Amino acid sequence: MAVTSNQPDFIPLLINGRPLKSINKFYNKRLAQLKSLLYANLKSSRRISTLTRCRLHKIHNYLHRASCHKSESVSRT
Numbered sequence: 001m002a003v004t005s006n007q008p009d010f011i012p013l014l015i016n017g018r019p020l021k022s023i024n025k026f027y028n029k030r031l032a033q034l035k036s037l038l039y040a041n042l043k044s045s046r047r048i049s050t051l052t053r054c055r056l057h058k059i060h061n062y063l064h065r066a067s068c069h070k071s072e073s074v075s076r077t
Contacts, residue, residue, distance in 0.1 A: 001066075015066045020059060027055045 001017040004010070034048050 019062055023055060023058050023062075027051065 001015045001020070003013040003015060005012075030051055031048065034045065034051065038045060
């Protein structure tokens, strides 16, 4: 994942996107398993909601840490 801007003083930054890809891959695999266990008329369940919430928290945490790392690297220079 690349972070860029058209600001003149902005330093471009590369962030490893593999952890995000891994989180999404696990989420999609587990979601398919859980949906296959649902009854025909149901769309979601408590376990699916929990899985989705955990995925969103992990992604938010990873992006927050990446942005903190970016601000630390800029403040050092």
